[in-house]
Amino acid sequence: MNLYDATVPVFTKLLTGVEKWLDKATALATAKKFDVETLLTARLAPDQYPFVRQIQSACDQAKFTVAKLTGKDAPSHPDTEKTIAELRARVKTAVDYLGTFKPEDFVGAEERACSHTWMQGKTLRGGDYLDHFALPNFHFHLTTAYAILRHNGVDMTKMDYIVDLPFKA
C-alpha cells in the first residue's frame, strides 16, 4: 500500500476528464451561439471562485499534494489563464507534472510532515494531510467547477466526473 495509488492515478484521471467537460462546454456554446469564454468567469455565488479559479485550484491541489507527500518543491503555476485554450494547457501542465512521479517517490509519505505557509508552522502527518485536507480540497474545487458547468446547461453526468473504474473482473 502506497499513497501513490490514492493520488497520482486518481488526480491524473479526473483532471484529464476536464478536457471532455471543456469539449462539452464548447459544443453547447456553438449550439446556443454564445461565447464559450464567458463560462470561465461563471460562478454560483458572488463571493465564490469562478469556474477558471476552481479548475486552477484543483490543479494546484493535485500538484501540491504529490509534492508535499514526497518532499519535493512544487513548481509555480501562476493563475493567468484567460481562455479555454489556456485552461486546457494549465490542466495539461498539472497532468504532466503528476506524470513525473513514481510509486517509490511515496515511500514514507504517510508519516512525512506536510505543511503550507498558511498553516503558520503547524504540520500534518502525510496520511492526515491526504485524507483530511488534500482529497477533500481537490474534490471540493473540481466538483464545484463541474456544478458551475451543469448550472449553465452543459450536458454532463456524474460519470463525466468519475470517468471510469479499474474493475478487476
Added chain:
Amino acid sequence: MNLYDATVPVFTKLLTGVEKWLDKATALATAKKFDVETLLTARLAPDQYPFVRQIQSACDQAKFTVAKLTGKDAPSHPDTEKTIAELRARVKTAVDYLGTFKPEDFVGAEERACSHTWMQGKTLRGGDYLDHFALPNFHFHLTTAYAILRHNGVDMTKMDYIVDLPFKA
C-alpha cells in the same frame, strides 16, 4: 496504515459538519422570512438531484463504503426525509453507523473485493474502490449539496466543508 483512517473519521467529521450547514440555512430562512424546507428541493440544474438527495447520497456513500470495505451488510436507510429535522436525523443515523466501526474491522480491506448490484458482477479491489469510487462520490455529493446552499445565499466558507485539521503541532 489502515483504510479506517481514510474513511470513518473523515466521513464522520464531514457529515457532522452538515449540522452547522443546516443551522446556517435555518438562520438565513429566519432572517429573510422564507420557509427553510424549500431548500430541500433546491437544485442547480433540472436534471440534477436536489439538496435533500445529495445529502442522502453522501450518507449512503459513507455507509456503503465502510460496509463494503469490511465485508458487512449495510443497513437500509430509505430516502424518505421531507423536512430539515428528518434530514438531520438521517445524517445522525449515518454518523451513528460509522461509530460502530473500529480500525481492526478494516484489516485486509485494501484487497477485499468490493462491488454494488449495478456493477453487474464486476468487482474492485478495496483500495481502488475507495480511491476511484467511494471518495470521489462522497465528496461529489457533499460538495454539490454545499454548492446548492451557497447558490441560495447561505453564509458558508470552504472551512464549513473541511471543518478542521488534525495538526501535529
